[in-house]
Amino acid sequence: MVQSFDAVTAWRAAGEAGDAAGAVAALSPDVTLVSPITEQFVFRGHRQVHTLLDVALTAIDEITYTDQVSEGRTVALFYEARIGATRLYEAQRLRLNADGLISNITLYVRPLPALTLLMTRLGPELARRDGQPGLARLIPLASGLMHSMATTGERRIMPRVAPR
Structure with missing residues (x-):
């Protein structure tokens, strides 16, 4: 078939x-x-x-x-x-x-920074739609920290260890 x-x-x-x-x-x-x-x-x-x-x-x-x-x-x-x-x-x-x-x-x-940015954009709205306004306010703090770390790694750390 x-x-x-x-x-x-x-x-x-x-x-x-x-x-x-x-x-x-x-x-x-x-x-x-x-x-x-x-x-x-x-x-x-x-x-x-x-x-x-x-x-x-x-x-x-x-x-x-x-x-x-x-x-x-x-x-x-x-x-x-x-x-x-x-x-x-x-x-x-x-x-x-x-x-x-x-x-x-x-x-x-x-890449990881795109995923963490996606988390910062989706998480709060999904929490709001699920009736969790407190969580909607907390998610940007947690995901923002992860996004900052991922972006710093992508831009400043990983280029230093890239194959030469």
């Missing part, structure tokens, strides 16, 4: 258009999305994933998918984007169910 990738095509188009509702339409009702920050942070079902995508697609600009690789019902997608002036590269492992809908998403983001 030939695997249909209609859901993947719809997912890509929605991501590039910044359309959270269109992206969710490509997902199975029991979808899980594993955060690039920690595997302990999992979004489950259309409602939670829609909330994440709505916030993320507002924070991330100029998503352009560059590559797609598939084997069976597993697809790897790669895109390039921006968060302000910071370049972001993301890999997505998508697993399709028997109906051809996306049932599992695992995200991988690089």
Whole structure:
């Protein structure tokens, strides 16, 4: 049987258009999305994933998918984007169910300063939408410190140990 990738095509188009509702339409009702920050942070079902995508697609600009690789019902997608002036590269492992809908998403983001910047942009709004205003105020402090450390490492420390 030939695997249909209609859901993947719809997912890509929605991501590039910044359309959270269109992206969710490509997902199975029991979808899980594993955060690039920690595997302990999992979004489950259309409602939670829609909330994440709505916030993320507002924070991330100029998503352009560059590559797609598939084997069976597993697809790897790669895109390039921006968060302000910071370049972001993301890999997505998508697993399709028997109906051809996306049932599992695992995200991988690089470089580290892009990931920590993403945390500072998404975390507070996700906490607010989850009814946790105190946490929404705390997240920028914690993630801002991590972002500062990651940016300093990227700009000042890692260039000194780069291969010559």
